[in-house]
Amino acid sequence: xxxxKLLMLSVAILFLIFAQNNLDPYTVSxxxxxxxxxxxxxxxxxxxxxxxxxxxxxxxxxxxxxxxxALLILPASSKIDMFALEDPAPIILAMHTSFLPALLMSGIVxxxxxxxxxxxVFRVRGDYLAIVTLGFGFIIRIFAMNQTxxxxxxxxxxxIPDNANLLWTGGIIIVTFIVMLNVxxxxxxxxMKAVRDDEDAATAMGINTFWIKTYAFMTSAFFEGVGGGLxxxxxxxISPDQFTFLLTFQLLIIIVLGGLGSMSGTLIGxxxxxxxxxxxxxxxxxxxxxxxxxxxxxxxxMVVFSILxxxxxxxxxxxxxxxxxxxxxxxxxxx
Amino acid sequence: xxxxxxxxxxINGISLGSxxxxxxxxxxxxxxxxxxxxxxxxDIMMVGAFVxxxxxxxxxxxxxxxxxxxxxxxxxxxxxxxxxxxxxRNAPKISLLITAIGISFFLxxxxxxxxxxxxxxxxxxxxxxxxxHYDGIIVPVTVIxxxxxxxxxxxxxxxxxxxxxxxxAIRSLAFDIPTVKLMGINADIIIMLVFAxxxxxxxxxxxxxxxxxxxxxxxxxVIVGLKAFAxxxxxxxxxxAGAVIGGFILxxxxxxVVAFMPxxxxxKDAFAFIFLILVLLFKPTGIMGQDLDRSRF
Numbered sequence: 001x002x003x004x005k006l007l008m009l010s011v012a013i014l015f016l017i018f019a020q021n022n023l024d025p026y027t028v029s030x031x032x033x034x035x036x037x038x039x040x041x042x043x044x045x046x047x048x049x050x051x052x053x054x055x056x057x058x059x060x061x062x063x064x065x066x067x068x069x070a071l072l073i074l075p076a077s078s079k080i081d082m083f084a085l086e087d088p089a090p091i092i093l094a095m096h097t098s099f100l101p102a103l104l105m106s107g108i109v110x111x112x113x114x115x116x117x118x119x120x121v122f123r124v125r126g127d128y129l130a131i132v133t134l135g136f137g138f139i140i141r142i143f144a145m146n147q148t149x150x151x152x153x154x155x156x157x158x159x160i161p162d163n164a165n166l167l168w169t170g171g172i173i174i175v176t177f178i179v180m181l182n183v184x185x186x187x188x189x190x191x192m193k194a195v196r197d198d199e200d201a202a203t204a205m206g207i208n209t210f211w212i213k214t215y216a217f218m219t220s221a222f223f224e225g226v227g228g229g230l231x232x233x234x235x236x237x238i239s240p241d242q243f244t245f246l247l248t249f250q251l252l253i254i255i256v257l258g259g260l261g262s263m264s265g266t267l268i269g270x271x272x273x274x275x276x277x278x279x280x281x282x283x284x285x286x287x288x289x290x291x292x293x294x295x296x297x298x299x300x301x302m303v304v305f306s307i308l309x310x311x312x313x314x315x316x317x318x319x320x321x322x323x324x325x326x327x328x329x330x331x332x333x334x335x
Numbered sequence: 336x337x338x339x340x341x342x343x344x345x346i347n348g349i350s351l352g353s354x355x356x357x358x359x360x361x362x363x364x365x366x367x368x369x370x371x372x373x374x375x376x377x378d379i380m381m382v383g384a385f386v387x388x389x390x391x392x393x394x395x396x397x398x399x400x401x402x403x404x405x406x407x408x409x410x411x412x413x414x415x416x417x418x419x420x421x422x423x424r425n426a427p428k429i430s431l432l433i434t435a436i437g438i439s440f441f442l443x444x445x446x447x448x449x450x451x452x453x454x455x456x457x458x459x460x461x462x463x464x465x466x467x468h469y470d471g472i473i474v475p476v477t478v479i480x481x482x483x484x485x486x487x488x489x490x491x492x493x494x495x496x497x498x499x500x501x502x503x504a505i506r507s508l509a510f511d512i513p514t515v516k517l518m519g520i521n522a523d524i525i526i527m528l529v530f531a532x533x534x535x536x537x538x539x540x541x542x543x544x545x546x547x548x549x550x551x552x553x554x555x556x557v558i559v560g561l562k563a564f565a566x567x568x569x570x571x572x573x574x575x576a577g578a579v580i581g582g583f584i585l586x587x588x589x590x591x592v593v594a595f596m597p598x599x600x601x602x603k604d605a606f607a608f609i610f611l612i613l614v615l616l617f618k619p620t621g622i623m624g625q626d627l628d629r630s631r632f
Contacts, residue, residue: 127371134561
């Protein structure tokens, strides 16, 4: 099995190097998109699918990650030029690191916030997590809008150095995938699944459900922060309006389609949903149906996706992979 | 700060609080019966406001438009339950929450596609928008009418819940659905009734909202819905009186902070969640609530 895994890993890395150097920019941008949403969805699936705690926070943590990375890798001179509404705070000017520490910092800040949030939220049963995390996403946006000293308000940040490329995004999605699989197959992962399936029974078995949920939430937040940092550097411009609930909704579709609790499924879900978003672009634009112009309908794609989500939940709740991994299927085939 | 400004802001607070209360009752009823956060509730409010707007545009008088809006919201609420929630009654709760999100997003985007995301002006008859001047206090009539209507509706709801057979059925469903079914009560009809009541109140709240801030857009229900949910948790989820108290506290806080601390005005929308987090930290059952999480065990 080890050899197969190493082989898959090297094929993936070779593909990334090949794609970065040889494919046209449009394809590369789609691949980048898939990779970033893949990273976010993988980590989102840990808390939603594996630990069974329904949360709606990714847009909040992605925003935090994006802002932290952007502010860390922007040089001080361009910050001074850019902050139009208010002069930047001294600490904003002082902080500057290279790309990798900035990404790690994004993850750490997100994880610390996740810890703080988990204290009130996990005192009660899971549903509150959904509404508090949804509110958290709004609060982050409100702060990003109003703390002009730190975030430049609604104008957002521009000219962020474009350190990220397909090697970064692809490399990090591979790391995320490996880490997530290792978490799932560790004793913590099994405890998370126990909490998901029956919280009372898990407590009776001596699992500290509070810590297991918090652990899942923090791990998930860390990678969402890192993904946000990558997104900032890839897009080179961020503003509070990018991090709306729409982002969370797309991730939700990805993990539901791939199968809640399956990391391999999430990867496939990311390819299908992000590819599908690109493919369905025509829905939002002018269409001529039998000579009748329908006019532009921004948002029609999202109607399609929300119907897809409801249908998936009603008729195919397990998604493509259920909560199995690709490797589980190999194992079963061997027996 | 003179006394008339103070009184004026208090009246505004009561009015805003009433709107939150009306919407919060819907959350609390559904949560009490199904243990489900009905994410689509805020969007049902939006549907109500939009139908009232469209009906008025079609030349229907305001009063009739309001009735149409209430009916449309009730139908939307009941259909949501029938299509999206009922097939999943025995599924894991996470599936229900995901479909609820799906419905919410579907309604928002459907209205966005059909009517565009640009806010539209909502017109109301003169007797609602007239402005009263009294001893330095300047308030529109709506601000007085909203709390009065809310109180009347609250008494009707409490009467239904506490004095009628249907109310008794709703209250018993909150304890134990299988046992209630064994008693020969059609649980599905009662759940339908809960959605109908909640959606009707949401539509009324939505129309009040549209009249007070005379514009509507497809995303108007998102933040108001979230705040109303926070109000319901603050008051104690599952308790109708609690939802009203929570709504008033939230409405007052927002108005008071914006009026007396204008620097914090930009953070107005964040208060609901700060309240929510504080309540969860110190008294997760809210002001009036009992421990619903455990009451089924």
